[in-house]
Amino acid sequence: MTKKIYLPENEMPKQWYNIVADMAQKPLPPLDPKTLEPLAPEALEPILPKALIAQEMSQERYIDIPDEVLEKYRVYRPSPLFRASGLEKALGYSGKIYYKYEGVSPSGSHKPNTALAQAYYNKEEGIKKLTTETGAGQWGTALAYACAQFDLECEVYMVNVSFKQKPYRKILMNTFGANVYASPSQRTQAGRAVLEDDPNHTGSLGIAISEAVERAVQENDTKYSLGSVLNHVLLHQTIIGLETQKQLAMDNAQADVIVAPLGGGSNFAGLAFPFLKEKMQGTSNTRFVAVEPSSCPKLTQGKFRYDFGDNQGYTPLMPMYTLGHNFVPAGIHAGGLRYHGASVLCSQLLKDGFIEAKAIDQLTCFEAGILFAKAEGIVAAPESTHAIAQVIREVEQAKIEGAQKTIVFNLSGHGFVDMAAYGDYLDNKLTNHRVDNTAVQKSLDKIKRYQPDNFLKELTY
Numbered sequence: 001m002t003k004k005i006y007l008p009e010n011e012m013p014k015q016w017y018n019i020v021a022d023m024a025q026k027p028l029p030p031l032d033p034k035t036l037e038p039l040a041p042e043a044l045e046p047i048l049p050k051a052l053i054a055q056e057m058s059q060e061r062y063i064d065i066p067d068e069v070l071e072k073y074r075v076y077r078p079s080p081l082f083r084a085s086g087l088e089k090a091l092g093y094s095g096k097i098y099y100k101y102e103g104v105s106p107s108g109s110h111k112p113n114t115a116l117a118q119a120y121y122n123k124e125e126g127i128k129k130l131t132t133e134t135g136a137g138q139w140g141t142a143l144a145y146a147c148a149q150f151d152l153e154c155e156v157y158m159v160n161v162s163f164k165q166k167p168y169r170k171i172l173m174n175t176f177g178a179n180v181y182a183s184p185s186q187r188t189q190a191g192r193a194v195l196e197d198d199p200n201h202t203g204s205l206g207i208a209i210s211e212a213v214e215r216a217v218q219e220n221d222t223k224y225s226l227g228s229v230l231n232h233v234l235l236h237q238t239i240i241g242l243e244t245q246k247q248l249a250m251d252n253a254q255a256d257v258i259v260a261p262l263g264g265g266s267n268f269a270g271l272a273f274p275f276l277k278e279k280m281q282g283t284s285n286t287r288f289v290a291v292e293p294s295s296c297p298k299l300t301q302g303k304f305r306y307d308f309g310d311n312q313g314y315t316p317l318m319p320m321y322t323l324g325h326n327f328v329p330a331g332i333h334a335g336g337l338r339y340h341g342a343s344v345l346c347s348q349l350l351k352d353g354f355i356e357a358k359a360i361d362q363l364t365c366f367e368a369g370i371l372f373a374k375a376e377g378i379v380a381a382p383e384s385t386h387a388i389a390q391v392i393r394e395v396e397q398a399k400i401e402g403a404q405k406t407i408v409f410n411l412s413g414h415g416f417v418d419m420a421a422y423g424d425y426l427d428n429k430l431t432n433h434r435v436d437n438t439a440v441q442k443s444l445d446k447i448k449r450y451q452p453d454n455f456l457k458e459l460t461y
């Protein structure tokens with residue numbers, strides 16, 4: 001048995017995979033909130049460079065990765081695929097479990113896969129500074145690192161609860177040269193409006209996005225960068241799944257189940273989309289399971305609606321599973337999963353039955369994280385423990401069925417900068433947070449007026 005399956009550097013994929021090309025049901029267009037008409041691509045120009053807008057709208061199946069980005073990828077890619085032999089043993093499982101380990105990147109997660117690409121395209125178009133939001137700090141760190149690589153300034157709005165929980169993340173971002181502000185902040189209208197209502201607001205990704213977008217719109221040589229959700233972000237992440245396909249083939253294995261945590265959907269998409277291609281063509285029966293926290297259950301308790309990507313309503317309206325853009329999830333430690341909506345592409349695929357979704361409680365996830373640390377020696381990011389917890393469930397189910405399934409999951413990041421979270425868990429300070437459907441309904445009522453004519457009538461769910 002091979003423990004680590006390494007793909008040689010010269011076999012690293014040179015193109016990203018764009019799933020839109022293979023979707024029978026194409027994603028619905030983003031809408032202009034003022035007119036509820038499809039958004040003109042130019043409307044995105046104040047915040048995104050042209051190359052990324054083109055990728056956002058592209059229907060090309062494969063898109064070349066620029067040489068400059070490939071060169072940066074080679075610092076940590078191809079990432080290893082591990083056989084989870086320790087976990088298999090701990091669970092007494094006779095099937096196979098593999099994990100793709102994205103924690104080997106300089107910032108400790110999959111996020112540099114898109115951060116490097118985004119920094120590159122912005123630099124090419126003469127941009128000097130990028131603004132962004134960050135939850136747990138993983139995205140901010142990735143973008144800070146990418147900006148350092150391409151000599152750009154970086155301004156990060158960090159969700160207040162994480163700013164307090166994860167001081168080392170801020171220091172890491174500062175080390176890469178970024179300026180970091182706790183959000184809501186006094187630096188923007190969006191931040192000041194929230195603080196006026198509640199000076200001790202825990203913040204949310206939605207609010208932090210509003211702040212970062214507001215800052216990008218104000219300055220000509222500044223653009224905004226989003227770490228998840230958008231089509232081009234998911235596109236950049238597909239290098240994860242493209243590598244994994246080659247690595248599984250090297251080990252003569254085929255995935256029966258693919259599992260990944262879902263915050264906005266980028267690491268899930270990154271691993272799953274290249275495999276989904278075969279499923280959509282009807283040549284595979286692989287199951288795809290996206291795992292979200294019970295405290296932020298957009299896929300399992302939210303609804304498919306047009307909604308804003310941010311809290312203040314600065315972004316276009318996007319068709320997605322959402323809890324409503326004013327929904328503020330509990331301050332759980334998996335900060336990267338505290339987002340009210342899911343990407344348009346993942347939402348469409350869930351709606352069309354190509355993927356499944358599960359919600360898991362915080363305590364179950366940390367318990368799984370600790371089992372995994374003991375069994376495999378890697379301390380997973382709190383986000384990634386959601387995938388591990390689901391893998392354990394899949395193993396239990398496979399045992400009941402007497403099946404020997406091959407389960408592949410994304411270990412999207414390591415947890416070395418999240419040790420306070422593990423500490424809180426070990427000290428019994430963490431609790432579970434479920435969301436009741438009336439709270440979700442209340443939040444969704446507020447976005448009723450943004451649904452175009454007939455949209456709700458035509459929905460059958």
Ligand SMILES: *Cc1c(COP(=O)(O)O)cnc(C)c1O
Binds near residue numbers: 109337
């Ligand atoms: C950001 C993050 C996630 C969630 O974001 P996606 O866009 O859904 O991938 C998951 N795991 C880690 C380690 C992260 O940093």
